[in-house]
Amino acid sequence: MEILLQQTVNAIALGGTYALLALGLAVVFSIMGLINFAHGELMTIAGYVLMYCGLAGVPFAIAAALAVGAAMLAAVLMEIIAFRPVRNASGATMLVTSFAVSMVLQVLFQNLIAARSQPVLLPQLLSDSVSIFGLVIGINKIAAIIATIVMLAFLDWFMRKQKHGIAMRAAASDFAVARLMGIRANTVISAAFALSGLLAGVAAVLWVSQRASVDPLMGFSPVLKAFIAAILGGLGSLRGAVAGGFVLGFIEIYLAAFLPASMQEFREPIGLAIVVFVMLFRPNGLIPAASLKAEKV
Amino acid sequence: MEPLLKVSSLQVRYGAVQAVRGIDFEIREGEIVAFLGANGAGKSSTLNAIAGLADVHSGTIEFAGRDITAMAPETLTPLGLALSPEGRRVFPALSVAENLLMGAYSVRDKAKIDTAWERVYSLFPILHERKDQLAGTLSGGQQQMLAVGRALMSGPRLLLLDEPSLGLAPLIVEQVFDLITILRDQKVTIALVEQNVAKSLEIADRGYILSGGKVVGEGTATDLMAEGGFEDTFLGA
Numbered sequence A: 001m002e003i004l005l006q007q008t009v010n011a012i013a014l015g016g017t018y019a020l021l022a023l024g025l026a027v028v029f030s031i032m033g034l035i036n037f038a039h040g041e042l043m044t045i046a047g048y049v050l051m052y053c054g055l056a057g058v059p060f061a062i063a064a065a066l067a068v069g070a071a072m073l074a075a076v077l078m079e080i081i082a083f084r085p086v087r088n089a090s091g092a093t094m095l096v097t098s099f100a101v102s103m104v105l106q107v108l109f110q111n112l113i114a115a116r117s118q119p120v121l122l123p124q125l126l127s128d129s130v131s132i133f134g135l136v137i138g139i140n141k142i143a144a145i146i147a148t149i150v151m152l153a154f155l156d157w158f159m160r161k162q163k164h165g166i167a168m169r170a171a172a173s174d175f176a177v178a179r180l181m182g183i184r185a186n187t188v189i190s191a192a193f194a195l196s197g198l199l200a201g202v203a204a205v206l207w208v209s210q211r212a213s214v215d216p217l218m219g220f221s222p223v224l225k226a227f228i229a230a231i232l233g234g235l236g237s238l239r240g241a242v243a244g245g246f247v248l249g250f251i252e253i254y255l256a257a258f259l260p261a262s263m264q265e266f267r268e269p270i271g272l273a274i275v276v277f278v279m280l281f282r283p284n285g286l287i288p289a290a291s292l293k294a295e296k297v
Numbered sequence B: 001m002e003p004l005l006k007v008s009s010l011q012v013r014y015g016a017v018q019a020v021r022g023i024d025f026e027i028r029e030g031e032i033v034a035f036l037g038a039n040g041a042g043k044s045s046t047l048n049a050i051a052g053l054a055d056v057h058s059g060t061i062e063f064a065g066r067d068i069t070a071m072a073p074e075t076l077t078p079l080g081l082a083l084s085p086e087g088r089r090v091f092p093a094l095s096v097a098e099n100l101l102m103g104a105y106s107v108r109d110k111a112k113i114d115t116a117w118e119r120v121y122s123l124f125p126i127l128h129e130r131k132d133q134l135a136g137t138l139s140g141g142q143q144q145m146l147a148v149g150r151a152l153m154s155g156p157r158l159l160l161l162d163e164p165s166l167g168l169a170p171l172i173v174e175q176v177f178d179l180i181t182i183l184r185d186q187k188v189t190i191a192l193v194e195q196n197v198a199k200s201l202e203i204a205d206r207g208y209i210l211s212g213g214k215v216v217g218e219g220t221a222t223d224l225m226a227e228g229g230f231e232d233t234f235l236g237a
Helices: A002-032 A039-055 A060-086 A091-112 A139-161 A163-173 A175-180 A185-211 A220-233 A238-258 A261-281 A290-296 B043-051 B073-079 B096-103 B110-123 B125-129 B140-152 B170-185 B197-203 B221-227 B231-235
Strands: A129-132 A135-138 B005-014 B017-027 B032-036 B056-063 B081-084 B158-162 B189-194 B206-211 B214-220
Touching (some): A002 A139, A002 A185, A002 A238, A039 A091, A060 A091, A135 A139, A139 A163, A139 A238, A163 A175, A175 B073, A238 A261, B005 B043, B032 B197, B043 B056, B043 B081, B096 B110, B110 B140, B189 B197, B206 B221
Parallel strands (some): B158 B189
Antiparallel strands (some): B005 B017, B206 B214
């Protein structure tokens, strides 16, 4: 029982990080139909900012804010430089562009910073743990869960109560008509990228806090997972991305904890098989995007 | 008097398909002008070109004395142009109130927005009743009301209505045309694209008959109505 609760806390922490990343992918996809595989490099950029700040002795709270800010700025620049010229091209063209951006950035990290994994100095507090109801929980896990909750609450408020958030939902459902309303295409797409950068930046701080290192390929694996989570949840659906992120987090952690040792090697394929199995019954994902629903009616 | 909208030699192409083949017309302040014709006559393409949704191949569009031919749709709303698009195209996953709020997106003046809310809710009490409901769950007629209400939220000088009666039950069609009459009494200038010829000419001041992307007839609504015999134009298109 205790181990189940312990692992559930881990699953919420990991699932929350996946949820934030999947949300970032979904926000951009829902508005311009782009699956941005360079999302992972936004994480890596935030990771390197944390590393340099650690070396320079910047307090962690300020370092985290700078890292998130850097990811947002990088996301906005990425859109202006790489994606704006291909905005009206097909989804495949944009997808390939995002791979190109991702690889260019990875090579830059390898050549300008370091090819190998670099340690990130973190405050001692993050590696401490506290005992709650007999469970020993790492501060970094608690911080991850709280940060996820705060981010999800913020995004929900922004999308439902803020005029610009509502405009983003409008643009996601019918871009041409949103423009008729006077919603500027450039503004709403820039905002979507800034938001995705914010989410990637926060996810990066949480990710690095668990691992205390950063390398040029750091962002690849979590963003691949987030992509799977976004599809599992229903591509383009924000609530779906969150659901998919948590479900994937739970699948991974529970398999790691409860699969017999002899089968641990097959953990990833078994996890993906579960995802495929779920999608057999819900081909549009757990919570399909509204536009898909509307088309069916 | 300068016309509010002046379209000259307008051509619209989608790839190899030429939808509009050089048409000229104008709309004066306070008028309701009907654009009539069969499917594929170029009516919607014309409205979309004015609203900036379709690329103009050649020709010019002037609105309130300003050349708007190459302007993007989002820059036209602040100038006083609003389109209620074909097929209604409300935002289905947004509530009724959120849809209307988006209609007023480009309006900065808070007092003007408040006036627009009052105006739209008094024109369409049903929208006020259902303001928290998702637009996708409204009936077709209510969605049409919402599409028109949303276009009115920006307080347009020229309202473009694309097939507002399409796909609606006869009783609801009556309501839509009643509404246009009310808007006419409020001095809203309207360009109305319709397939319902008789009803449109009843409420319009003037009309243009389109066929194959060209203007094949024009005149006051009374003259056009007296002339009759559009069936050939429409079925032969």
